[in-house]
Amino acid sequence: MTTADGSLGSPYRAIRAVRAREDGPWPGTLVRTAAGDACVLVDADVLGPHWRGWDAAPGGHVLAPDDIVRRVDGHDALLPVCSERLEDFVRRRSARMPLSLGEAVTLGVSVLRGCTEVASTPDAEGEWWLDDAGRPVLATDASARRVFEASAAVLEQVSVDPSAQRTWQTALRAVTAERISVHELEAAEEALFALAEAEPLSTVSLSPRSASDGVARAHAETRRAADVPHDPAPRSMWQTLVAGVDDELSDTLSRATTAVWRRLRRTGDAPRAGTRRAPWLVGGAVAVAVLAGGALWPTASGVATDARPGASPTATPGSAPDVPADADPSATPGSDSPPGAPADLALVTGELLDARIACAGDASCLSTVTVDGAPLPGGAIGRRAAERTVTLLDDFGDIAVLRVDANDGSAPSQMVVILRRDENWLLRDVSDVAQQP
Known part of the structure; x- marks a missing residue:
């Protein structure tokens, strides 16, 4: 357990507030650790005493706290930064650059493993997110939707090669079965591994959530709620910057991408076919997420x-x-x-x-x-x-x-x-x- 009393010696530096649903599953505070990693502090009272994440295995695909931080007036859970709902990511990738078969394997195995972790409670609720390293994680109790319904919705959005359709449908049936079977989930996972070598989810060219996408989505939700005519979304700072900055920016971002990739990518992130030793799957570099995801806010x-x-x-x-x-x-x-x-x-x-x-x-x-x-x-x-x-x-x-x-x-x-x-x-x-x- 870590103590963060707000003094200069605190191991966490506050960056900005995190809004529920817009920025992550729960409200909290985006912070940086002494090592430079970004995390989110969420009040333990917000998560509640019955949050399934308290008992989740560290490093698995069910979101669990990396640390418990003691405050003067309570406790915070230190969680990974969740940058985008997995459904939104798959929808955006499908429209612009469909997932490769290796990426589909990574996504499918992640979903199956998360479902395996909550198989004993088939009525568990939650939704899938991408953390800032591109890793699919299940935020349990973050929504009223059943976990297995949310998992099926993600898998149904993925388009795979015709040769892989039968195996993909097997995975889909495993999460939509009337009686969830751990044996069937694990068998579907092994079948996916046999399709192709797992590859990290690419979020470099398509950031987990761009500022312009966020503004447009917020305006769309507001218009639907209020039924008012559309007003063009204002240009964000990064939208203006990327649109008008000189050619040397490409070299700068390339260096930033490489640095972030080296820092976040860990050995054994993408498991190889036939092995179950890798505890979780991690995605590609997140340089654009660092730029647009909030690390530069006050x-x-x-x-x-x-x-x-x-x-x-x-x-x-x-x-x-x-x-x-x-x-x-x-x-x-x-x-x-x-x-x-x-x-x-x-x-x-x-x-x-x-x-x-x-x-x-x-x-x-x-x-x-x-x-x-x-x-x-x-x-x-x-x-x-x-x-x-x-x-x-x-x-x-x-x-x-x-x-x-x-x-x-x-x-x-x-x-x-x-x-x-x-x-x-x-x-x-x-x-x-x-x-x-």
């Missing part, structure tokens, strides 16, 4: 913290010097770091924001501070250095994401993207946190 408490383990110290009020109004526009902020030395990106961003204020809207001056002289909205970024706090959230090499907070709390926090071009840092995009899905 802390739930509103207190500026640096979510990156080992990151440079955060810029504090007054740490970024004011830029005189008559400053030379050719003296680009962030360009004077010694060659090869890592830049303090929070400080660099503060200098860029001060230079933008000093430009007073002059287009030629702004061209030395922002990408292509693009105009940026007002808000917290328009405050002077002593009136704001700049926090580095993540650094991807040639691009970085920071948060700017007004010290008096009178303006919404803003997410700022800076881009390195020709060895100089420039402001690329700014978005209010309230605009995020």
Whole structure:
């Protein structure tokens, strides 16, 4: 059991609130561990004393807590980040890039193993989710739907080759039988393994849930409930960034993808045919999930913290010097770091924001501070250095994401993207946190 009393010594750093259904099975708080892994803290009272996850085997396909965290006023369960309902993932993949046979084997075996774990309670309720490593997990008691109905709904959405149809139907019959048999579930699992080598579920090119998908889905649900005409969903910060950023972003994201893949992929994630020793199946890399899934959001408490383990110290009020109004526009902020030395990106961003204020809207001056002289909205970024706090959230090499907070709390926090071009840092995009899905 871990103690998290909210002090500086706490092993978990709060990032943002997690909303039930939109962001995961239960409400909670997205946190980072000292090792840099993202997890969700869920109040034990929300899960309830009869939650089946308390007795689930660690590392299985029934969602179970990785740790119990003691608070001053209660306890939290430390759970993996659940990024998307499995049904939504399969539906999206079917429309854009159908699952390969190896991926189908991974998904099918995961569902069968989860069903095996709850076979003794055929009336168990819950739904299937993908965790942030692309692993299917069963969130028991997270919905009023019977587990076996939810499992059948997932399998029915998967399209497999005609040669594999008979085996797939065997798996489907095993989870829809009137009397659930562990023997039949295990036999169906072995039959799936005989079809093809299991492959991780690919979530790299299709993120577990993109910001635009989330906004569109929320708007659709609102329209259905209120029966009002459709209003176009606002463009998210990441939608704007990916649509307009320069070509070097592809290299940056490639490096980020590789780093996240190496950190999260564990030995023996994809079991080989004929073996039952692998306790669970894990999916592919999650770089896009790290970008869009919420790891870059502000802390739930509103207190500026640096979510990156080992990151440079955060810029504090007054740490970024004011830029005189008559400053030379050719003296680009962030360009004077010694060659090869890592830049303090929070400080660099503060200098860029001060230079933008000093430009007073002059287009030629702004061209030395922002990408292509693009105009940026007002808000917290328009405050002077002593009136704001700049926090580095993540650094991807040639691009970085920071948060700017007004010290008096009178303006919404803003997410700022800076881009390195020709060895100089420039402001690329700014978005209010309230605009995020």
